[in-house]
Amino acid sequence: MASGWANDGAVQEQIDSSIEDAIARARSQLPTGESLTHCEECAASIPLARREAIKGVRLCVACQSELDKQQKAGGGYNRRGSKDSQLR
Template structure:
């Protein structure tokens, strides 16, 4: 579906680019390296099962949950206001 002067497939290219950017951002946030034995924020012990399951883990479950909530609210990515959501 071309619109105006846009070339055929331009809309799909924009959607693909948005998805690729999100994937790169998410991959860049993945921890790497050796896991810590204690949380770097609250100093609670990180269970061995968590350390083995997630490489490079630095936070306990409680601190990680808090960090994830803060990241989500501060991300500034408004799906409803994005161009891609207007295409549906």
Template sequence: MAGGWAKDGAVQDQIDSTVEDELERARRRLPQGESLMHCEECGEEIPQARRDAIPGVRLCIVCQSERDRQQSAVSGYNRRGSKDSQLR
């Protein structure tokens, strides 16, 4: 049940949109193409098992872990779903 000017189902529509946006962003980050033999960042050899498991891999496990850690530290939140965004 929506209140005010929002139509019925507006909250679920917002949740669905947020999930779809995040899925699309995750899909864009997936590696594509042929896997590299050596890491783009440090030059270390990428193990064959990793290349087989992740087609298009470009980084070794250490460098990928560091990149993931940095990206998660700066990931934002959904302003469309934030009550604070409605107050500004």
């Protein structure tokens, strides 16, 4: 069902594109390389189990949790799906 000037399937294409963007962003944030033995923020020791579980880990659990909270608070607004962006 087309609405206005949109092609058939345009809504699904937009949903798929949003999901692909989110997956690409999440993959780009995964750590790579050799894990550190000490946190690069607070210099606390990173446990061996964490280093083995997450390859390329750079932060201790406390610092990683704080970083995750900051990233969650700052993002998540889907401009592409916003009515404001569609009206402009």
